[in-house]
Amino acid sequence: MNAVGLKLKAPIFGSEVTGISRIRRKGTMACLKLGFRSRSPQKSIKEADEPGPVWWRGWFKIKKKKKKTKGEMVEVESVRGGEDLWNAAAAEDHGVFPEHLVIMVNGLVGSAEDWRFAAEQFVKKIPTKVIVHRSECNSSRLTFDGVDLMGERLADEVLSVVNNRRGVQKISFVAHSLGGLIARYAIGRLYEAGGGVESSLHVGNHSDKGKGHEGRIAGLEPMNFITFATPHLGSKGNKQLPFLCGVPFLERRASKTAHFIVGKTGKHLFLTDDDDGKPPLLLRMAYDCDDIKFISALGCFKRRVAYANANFDHIVGWRTSSIRRQHELPKYHLLVSDESYPHIVFVDKGQTENALIEESSAVETQNYDSEEAMIRGLTRVPWERVDVSFQKSKQRYVAHNTIQVKSYWLNSDGADVIFHMIDNFLI
Secondary structure: OOOOEEEEEEEEOOOEEEEEEEEEEEEEEEEEEOOOOEEEOOOOOOOOOOOOOOOOOOOOEEEEEEEOOEEEOOOOOEEOEEEEEHHHHHHHOOOOOOOOOEEEEOOOOOOOHHHHHHHHHHHHOOOOOEEEEOOOOOOOHHHOOHHHHHHHHHHHHHHHHHHHOOOOOOEEEEEOOOHHHHHHHHHHEEEEEOOOOOOEEEEEEEEEEEEEOEEEEEOOOEEEEEEEEEOOOOOOOOOOOOOOOOHHHHHHHHHHHHHHHHHHHHHHHOOOOOOOOOOOOHHHHHEEEOOOHHHHHHHHHOOOEEEEEOOOOOOOOOHHOOOHHHHHOOOHHOOOOOOOOOOEEEOOOOOOOOOOOOOOOOOOHHOOOOOHHHHHOOOOOEEEEEEOOOOOOOOOHHHHHHHOOOOOHHHHHHHHHHHHHHHHOOO
């Protein structure tokens, strides 16, 4: 887009200026009157259920921009490591600022732009309740740095956002693919223990004693933790990386060479990061460790939801994304689409009580293989599973991106999955 006409209304030096400005982009966008700058050009997209407002990225810590589209004033602020979006007009009409912060996290070699469609739908459907932050601290090649380092960066970014949003009271996470693992690590860092039922589980020398159901995340009330096609159990194992077709030789080679392609992240995904004598990171993240309470952090959310592709996802297998054993996967004759959400084929609400599931005795993870140990650890808290199938869609071969509508033009068939997530979102 070389030029676009925008109707702007913003205070400048205590006065209000209204007019039409034309903005040209040649590498850097500039509007001299308002002082906006952008690092990279963005494309305009049509209205309706497609992405609506024009988006802005900034170099400064906080930068405000109001966009008016079809009677709605949507405000965007660029903050450290990401961008915030909410419905400014609705907030002004009701005299309240959104108190529910939604953190959206991208996957491997992704960016904040991947969640553009979903973020806009959140603001359209829940205009007065949520403020959506699309994280940018782990994008492109930064996603090769390992789950732990990316989780630390995300935790720092969330704290920065919360400190700049004094009226925010609640927090939720929505993550795609690798972003789900990053978010799980980050909430472990951000977890603040509260009162609750104490339980005990061990991972190696790490004791799992958490008070999970009344904890806080970054000082806020945790509400929803939602993942889309996330390899919760890693990529090691039969058909966990579907494009290898379950061939044992290829799966073994992938496990040994992944770190040459995607760095430390590859070691974490294939559970080969046990050089220092500790269990692999993903195995530790299924339990509470002495320094980070991973499972207690998950347990304090009121909902945990795993959206998983039942087929045609060539990157993340069905078992690992839905945290199930092979025999627990729904049979294909049970997969039935919903008229309202045609690509949602199975919903397992799981248990609704918000507390850690206690076991009669401590479990030593060495008694099980790594996948079974992770399943046992992660399912100590109840999960809702939502199975998705794009089998009849022309976009089925890119199901891994379609489930989050990464690009509306290429992945628009996943819109009903996003609407299902928003319609069932706990405010």
